[in-house]
Structure formats: structure tokens, C-alpha cells
Amino acid sequence: xRSVLSTISAAVAFITFSLQPLxxxxxxIYSFKDRFHPVTAQNGMVASQEAVATRVGVKIxxxxxxxxxxxxxxxxxxxxxxxxxxxxxGGGFMMIHMSGSGETTALDYREMAPAAxxxxxxxxxxxxxxxxxxxxxxxxxxxxxTVAGFAAAFDKYGSGNLTWAELVAPAIKxxxxxxxxxxxxxxxLMSAAPRLTKDPASAAIFYKQSTVPFLPGEILKQTDLxxxxxxxxxxxxxGFYEGKVAENIAAKxxxxxxxxxVEDLASYxxxxxxxxxxxxxxxxxxxxxxPSSGGIHIVQILNMLESYPLREFGPNSADTIHVMAEAxxxxxxxxxxxxxxxxxxxVPAKGLTSRDYAAELIETIVLETATPSTExxxxxxxxxxxxxxxxxxxxxxxxxxxxxxxxxxxxxxxGLTADGTGVxxxxxxxDFSAKPGIPNAYGLIGGTANAxxxxxxxxxxMSPTLVFKDGEFHMATGSPGGSRIITTTLQIILNxxxxxxxxxxxxxxTRIHNQWLPDEIRVEEGLSPDTxxxxxxxxxxxxxxxxxxxxxxxxxVDGVLAxxxxxxxxxxxxxxx
Ligand code: GLY
Numbered sequence: 001x002r003s004v005l006s007t008i009s010a011a012v013a014f015i016t017f018s019l020q021p022l023x024x025x026x027x028x029i030y031s032f033k034d035r036f037h038p039v040t041a042q043n044g045m046v047a048s049q050e051a052v053a054t055r056v057g058v059k060i061x062x063x064x065x066x067x068x069x070x071x072x073x074x075x076x077x078x079x080x081x082x083x084x085x086x087x088x089x090g091g092g093f094m095m096i097h098m099s100g101s102g103e104t105t106a107l108d109y110r111e112m113a114p115a116a117x118x119x120x121x122x123x124x125x126x127x128x129x130x131x132x133x134x135x136x137x138x139x140x141x142x143x144x145x146t147v148a149g150f151a152a153a154f155d156k157y158g159s160g161n162l163t164w165a166e167l168v169a170p171a172i173k174x175x176x177x178x179x180x181x182x183x184x185x186x187x188x189l190m191s192a193a194p195r196l197t198k199d200p201a202s203a204a205i206f207y208k209q210s211t212v213p214f215l216p217g218e219i220l221k222q223t224d225l226x227x228x229x230x231x232x233x234x235x236x237x238x239g240f241y242e243g244k245v246a247e248n249i250a251a252k253x254x255x256x257x258x259x260x261x262v263e264d265l266a267s268y269x270x271x272x273x274x275x276x277x278x279x280x281x282x283x284x285x286x287x288x289x290x291p292s293s294g295g296i297h298i299v300q301i302l303n304m305l306e307s308y309p310l311r312e313f314g315p316n317s318a319d320t321i322h323v324m325a326e327a328x329x330x331x332x333x334x335x336x337x338x339x340x341x342x343x344x345x346x347v348p349a350k351g352l353t354s355r356d357y358a359a360e361l362i363e364t365i366v367l368e369t370a371t372p373s374t375e376x377x378x379x380x381x382x383x384x385x386x387x388x389x390x391x392x393x394x395x396x397x398x399x400x401x402x403x404x405x406x407x408x409x410x411x412x413x414x415g416l417t418a419d420g421t422g423v424x425x426x427x428x429x430x431d432f433s434a435k436p437g438i439p440n441a442y443g444l445i446g447g448t449a450n451a452x453x454x455x456x457x458x459x460x461x462m463s464p465t466l467v468f469k470d471g472e473f474h475m476a477t478g479s480p481g482g483s484r485i486i487t488t489t490l491q492i493i494l495n496x497x498x499x500x501x502x503x504x505x506x507x508x509x510t511r512i513h514n515q516w517l518p519d520e521i522r523v524e525e526g527l528s529p530d531t532x533x534x535x536x537x538x539x540x541x542x543x544x545x546x547x548x549x550x551x552x553x554x555x556x557v558d559g560v561l562a563x564x565x566x567x568x569x570x571x572x573x574x575x576x577x
Contacts, residue, residue, distance in 0.1 A: 028500065028502055028557075029502055029557050029560055029562045031502065034502055034504070034505050035505070036504035036508045036567075037502065038502055038503045038504040038555075038562035038564045038574075039576060040560055041563075041575075042559070042576075043061070043396075044058065044067070044070070044394075044395060044397050044576060044577060045058075045554050045561045045563045045577075046061070046070060046074055046392065046393070046575060047554050047573075047574040048074055048078065048391075048392035048393075048552055048572065049082055049390045049391070049392070049550055049552060049565070049571065050077075050086070050573070051572070051573035052081045052179065053081050053082065054392075054572075054573040054574065056077040056171075056174075057074035057392070057394055058576070058577060060074075060166075060170075061396055061397070061577065062577055063161070063162060064161040064162065065158075065167070065396075066158070066161075066400050067096075067394040067395055067402045068096060068153050068154065068157040068158055068400065069154070069161070069162050070394045070396065070402075071094065071153070071392065072150045073168075073170055074392050075146070075392070076088075076150070076167065076168050076171035077171045077174060078392070079171060079225070079229075080175045080222060080229075081174060081185075082571075083185075083206070083222075083412065084188045084192070084388050084411040084412050085406075085411070085480065087406060087407070087413070087424065088144065088147055088229075089408065089413065089418070089423040089426055090145075090146055090409070090428065091109050091110045091142065091144055091407070091426065091428065092109055092110065092145070092405050092406025093108055093109070093292055093404070093406070093460070093462050094109070094402060094404040095107075095275065095286060095287065095288060095402070095404070095464045096157055096400075096401075096402055097286070097400060097401045097402075097468075097473055099398050099400050099401075100400075102471065104275050104286045104466060104468075105274070105275065106272070106274065106275045106276075106289055106295075107152060107270055108149075108270060108271040108273050108289075109149020109150075110142075110428075111142025111143055111144055111145050111426055111457065112142055112264075112268060112455060112457050113429055113454055113455060113458070114259050114260040114454060115263070115455055116259030116454060117455075118453070118454065119452050119453065121133070122139065122429075122434035122452065123435060127435075128435070128438075129434035129435050129438050133257075134430040134432075135410065135427050135441060136195075136414060136427065137256055137257045137414075138253045138254060138256030138257040138259075138260070139257055139259070140258070140429050140430055141253045141256070141258050141413075141428075142428040142457075143260060144240075144249070144268070144425070144426065145268060147232055148237045148268055148269065148270045151237040152270045156272075168232055171229050172230055172233060175221070175223070175225045176221065178219035178221035178222075180218075180219060181217065181219070181220050182216060182571050183216045183570065184569070184570045184571045185220070186213055186214055186215055188411060189207070189214060192206075192411055192415070193207065193213060196412055196415050197210065198415065199416045201252070201416070201420075202412070202415060202417040205225075206220070222422050223422070226422070228245050228422055231243070231244075231245060240265075241265045241266055242265070244420070244421075245418070245421050245423070246262050246265040248420050249265060249418040249421065250264070251418075251419070252418040256414070271343070273289050273342075274289060275288070275289060275466075276288065276296050276353060277299070278298075278302055278353055280302040280303075281498070282469070283469055283493075283497055284469070284471070285302065285465065285466075285493070286466045286467075286468065287463055287464070287465040287466070287489075288463055288464055288465070289349065290341065290349065290459070291340070291457040291459055292459075292462050292463060293335045294462055294464075294465070295463060295465070296339070296349055297335060297352075297486050298463055298465065298489060300353055300357075301328060301486075301487075301490055303353065303354075303355055303357075304323075304330070305324065305327055305494070307358075307362050308323045310494060311498045311500070315495065315498075315499040315509060316526075316531065318531050318534035318535050318538075319367070321512050321523075321527075321531070321535060322367070322370070323367070324491075324512060326371060326514075327361075327362075328487055328490075329371065329373055329514050329516045330361045330364070330376060330516075332444075332514070333516045334352060336444070336447055337447045337449070338449060339446075339449060339450060339459050340446075340449030340450040340459055341456045341457045341458075341459070343456070344456045345448075347449070369539050370535075372519060372539070373518075373519035376516060388409065388410060388411040388412075389405060389462060389481070389485070390405070390407070391405045391477075391479050392404050393476035393477060393552050393553055393563070394476070395476060395554045395556065401466060401554070403464035403465055403466050403477065403478050404478070405464045405479070405480070405485070407426070407480070408425075408427070409428045409430060409431065409441075410427055410430075413426040413428075414426060428458055430458075431450075431460060432446070432450055432451065432452045432456075432458040433445075433450040433451055433452075434452070436448055439517070441482070442482040442483035445517060461484075462485055463478055463485050463489040464476075465477050465489050465493070467496075473556055474555060474557075475493075475503070475555040475556075476553065477551055477552075477553035479549035479566070480550055481549040483513075484511075484522075484549055485549065487511070487512070487513045487548075488549030488551060491506075491512075492507065492551055495509050503553050503555045503562050504564040506553075506564075507551050507553060507567070508566075508567055510523065510524045510525070510527055511524050511547075511549065519541060520540075520541045520542070521540050521542050522543050522548070523545075524545075525547075527544075549568065550568050551564075551565075551566045552564075552565050552566065552574070561576050
């Protein structure tokens with residue numbers, strides 16, 4: 001009976017939206033003008049980059065698990081099905097909203113520098129940054145946070161209806177029975193082969209005869225990973241941070257020139273932090289605080305943009321792109337100076353997210369002309385494309401919501417697997433500033449606030465975000481994409497709030513990005529030549545490059561869930577029930 005009623009009420013909601021005059025609904029689920037449509041559901045929903053992992057999460061919801069339970073099960077499954085970014089050997093951030101208590105909190109399970117790390121450890125004999133050290137050696141590997149993070153989320157916010165072992169079980173089965181290799185996994189393994197096949201442990205898992213990538217349709221088994229997951233299922237986080245797994249991780253890092261010890265692993269702790277909050281045109285924003293730069297700069301940019309009539313300017317018009325780019329430029333300049341691990345440096349979060357400061361900044365924005373970035377602050381970045389990191393969003397039938405972004409940094413991290421564990425290791429410590437003023441792999445410049453130090457967490461751009469309307473959950477969103485994560489997540493918010501797009505349209509819309517240095521507006525295919533001409537006439541350099549981000553978003557509008565996985569990368573799935 002319940003499901004019949006749900007179906008009827010979903011249908012009524014659907015028709016209601018379709019009959020409303022355009023623009024009457026702030027974020028319409030359905031309109032005849034739309035070309036892209038969200039997945040809709042009444043109860044719960046999961047949006048992730050990989051279909052099998054999404055289905056694992058939905059199954060947990062159907063079994064009575066809450067959004068946190070489903071997020072944990074999805075996260076473990078992604079470590080098996082999306083090995084380039086899903087992980088046990090990396091770290092990330094989880095935003096959690098519990099509808100009963102109304103609390104919204106941020107869980108930091110970012111990787112930590114081993115105790116032996118020190119300020120100049122990524123410099124060569126001449127005192128210049130050595131990319132080999134910071135990206136491809138044992139020194140690049142941070143103490144992983146994912147397993148401890150998931151365990152902390154489970155202990156504090158799990159429903160209690162399902163055991164920890166039940167949440168790890170689907171991942172064990174996928175690793176043990178094997179997954180059917182998708183075209184996207186096969187292509188990712190093909191392009192990572194030069195790095196991964198150098199490590200015998202990685203080569204033995206991901207390549208036939210240690211050299212040949214699996215083809216679409218073939219079965220990839222990860223038996224060592226299954227054993228590690230089994231230890232985690234039986235012993236909790238201890239199964240990863242102590243004993244054989246920890247010993248093998250430390251040994252592998254040391255054999256690659258790093259200084260991580262079993263003590264570093266045993267002492268790893270995730271941290272509960274207060275969300276960065278802001279208010280944009282009546283919507284409340286809650287996003288990730290430092291050591292992420294995401295929340296602060298999303299709120300800072302929104303504060304600046306609130307002064308402009310973006311809806312009137314129109315989506316991706318020259319005026320809209322100009323003011324977005326100018327606001328982004330100023331925020332990324334601040335990022336380079338002020339942001340770092342708040343447990344080590346004082347980050348002026350309140351100042352950066354204050355409306356007074358935004359007002360000061362927009363005084364310097366001229367509508368007719370671009371401000372050259374050299375006038376904001378100098379620098380000399382190198383371009384680098386990295387697509388990895390992955391985001392998922394989960395909402396359950398009670399309105400609890402999770403927005404989670406986690407990563408190994410590069411695709412397949414450092415490319416090394418800890419022997420006998422199946423655990424791919426990250427190269428997250430490249431997100432530190434090896435030397436003030438010198439860009440990292442994403443072209444991001446950092447200052448002393450983000451210098452390397454033992455026990456410290458490197459600055460991140462990962463921006464899992466929750467949006468509320470009148471205190472009620474409205475949207476969970478986030479993205480991979482290195483330095484573009486912040487601006488990608490921002491544009492989902494702008495497309496929904498200002499441009500009244502449904503979440504699928506908001507996701508598909510052409511994206512732009514300015515990160516202060518290089519002094520360019522990077523754009524995706526899809527802007528008209530005359531828009532580009534208008535922007536160039538204002539002094540912007542416009543560069544059309546690869547697609548940016550892969551958002552996984554879920555909204556709730558009048559009790560109906562509407563979700564969308566980004567069409568930019570294959571294999572993603574949003575599913576509800
Ligand atoms: N490794 C990318 C980030 O955390 O922003």
C-alpha cells in the first residue's frame with residue numbers, strides 16, 4: 001500500500017511541477033523547456049561515479065541503513081570498482097546532515113604527513129622543488145585517512161540497523177568475485193600502465209601477465225584487497241591501521257624512499273570540524289572547512305556574486321562569466337596566501353567569508369574590463385591535468401544527507417600498491433606547497449601556511465557541499481577536478497539558485513574556471529564565439545580545454561528527490577527508490 005501511495009504522490013508532484021508557470025518554482029524538477037532531466041525518487045538516492053557502487057549504496061538504504069551507512073558502503077565499494085580514485089589508501093572529507101537533530105557537521109579524514117616529514121623534503125640539492133619526490137616517490141605518500149574516517153562516521157551517525165561488517169561485505173564480495181571491467185576502467189588502466197606496471201604489486205593486480213590491461217567485459221579480481229577488507233570488517237579500523245596491513249604499508253612507503261612508520265599509521269585520527277557556512281540569496285550553504293579551501297572560497301565567491309543580477313545577466317552570458325571569473329580570481333589569490341591545515345596555522349576563515357570583505361573585493365571589480373592577475377598577485381604556474389578524486393552524494397528517506405569527496409590525488413595515486421594488501425597508495429603530499437610561490441600539480445600556488453610539516457594535512461580543494469532552504473535539506477553536491485573542484489561545485493549552486501535549472505540541466509551546463517594564475521578563463525566547449533569575443537574585448541584570455549569536473553548531486557524539492565550524475569565521464573549512476 002505504501003509504495004502505491006508513494007508512486008501516486010510522486011506522480012502528483014511531477015505533474016504539479018510540469019504545470020507550474022516557468023520560473024514559479026525556484027528549482028523545478030521538471031519543465032517542458034528542459035533537455036536534461038534528473039532521476040527522481042521518493043525515498044532515498046545515491047549518486048556516484050560508478051554504477052555498481054551506487055547500487056551497493058541503494059541496497060543498503062533499502063535494507064534500513066541511513067545515508068551515512070549507505071555512504072560508507074558506497075565508499076568501500078568504490079575502492080574496488082573505481083580503483084583510480086575510490087580508495088582505502090587515500091583520504092577525503094564527508095559533510096553529514098542529520099535531519100532529526102538538525103545538525104550539520106564536517107568530517108576531515110584527509111591524509112596526514114608522517115612525523116618524519118619536514119619543510120624542505122620536496123626540494124633538490126639546489127633548493128628547487130623536485131616533482132619526482134613530491135609526486136612519484138614514497139615521500140609523496142600521506143598516512144591514509146579513509147578507513148578511520150568511515151569508522152568515525154559509522155560510530156557517530158550510523159543507523160544501528162546494520163553492522164559495520166554488513167557495510168564492508170558488498171566490497172569484499174566485489175573484490176573476491178571480481179568486477180566486470182568497463183570501457184572506462186580499461187581505458188584508465190591503459191593510460192596509467194607506464195606508472196602502474198613499474199610496481200610489481202600494482203602490475204600483478206591490474207594487468208594480465210603484469211603487463212596487459214584488462215579489456216572491457218573481462219573480470220578483474222582483487223583477492224589481496226578482499227583480505228584487507230575482511231580484516232577491516234572483522235576488526236574495524238584497527239584491521240587497517242595495526243598489524244599486517246599497517247606493516248606492509250609502512251614497508252612499501254619506506255622501500256620507495258618515504259619515512260612513514262607503523263606508529264604514524266597507528267596514530268592517525270580523523271577530525272570532526274565545524275562546517276563553513278554562508279547564505280546566498282536565501283539559501284544556507286554548508287561546506288568543508290580547512291584543510292579544505294573549498295568551503296571558504298565557495299562562500300567567499302558567492303558573497304561577491306550576490307551583488308550582481310546573475311539571473312538577469314543569464315547563464316554563461318559574457319556579463320555572468322566576467323563577474324564569476326573576477327570573483328574566482330580574487331578568491332584563488334587569497335587561497336595561495338592564507339589557507340593551510342588549521343591545526344598548524346591560523347586561517348582567517350571568518351574574515352575571508354565575511355560580507356564586509358566581499359564588499360571590499362567587489363569594489364575592485366570593473367564590469368567593463370578584466371583585472372590582470374598580476375595586479376592581484378604574481379606567480380608562475382605549470383599546467384597539469386589530473387582527473388581523479390571522486391564524489392558521491394546520498395540522501396535517505398528521513399532526510400539525512402551525506403556529501404563525500406575522497407581521493408588518491410593522481411589517478412591511482414602514486415601508483416604503488418602495498419604488497420599483499422591490494423591497497424593503492426596516494427600521492428597527496430604534493431598538495432603541500434613544496435616551496436612558497438611555486439605551483440603544485442594543479443598550478444596552484446601556496447604559501448608558508450601550506451608548507452610541509454610532520455603530522456600536518458595538505459591543503460585541498462575538495463568541496464563536498466550541502467545546501468539548505470529554511471533550515472531544510474535542499475541539495476548535496478560536489479566534484480572531482482583538482483583546482484577546478486571549487487568552481488565546478490560553485491556553478492552547480494549558481495545554476496540552481498540563480499538560473500533556476502533543474503539539477504540535470506545545472507550539471508550538464510558548460511563550465512568555466514579562473515584560478516588567478518594562470519591568468520585565463522578556462523572554458524569547456526559550448527560557449528558561442530560571440531560570447532568569447534565579448535570576453536576577450538574586456539581583456540580576458542579565453543582557453544577552451546577539456547571538460548571539467550564530474551558532479552554527483554541530489555536535491556529535494558517538496559519531498560521529491562531529484563538527482564543527476566555528470567555526463568562528462570562515463571560509468572556514473574544516480575539511482576533512487
Ligand atoms: N588532491 C586534490 C585535492 O585534494 O584538492
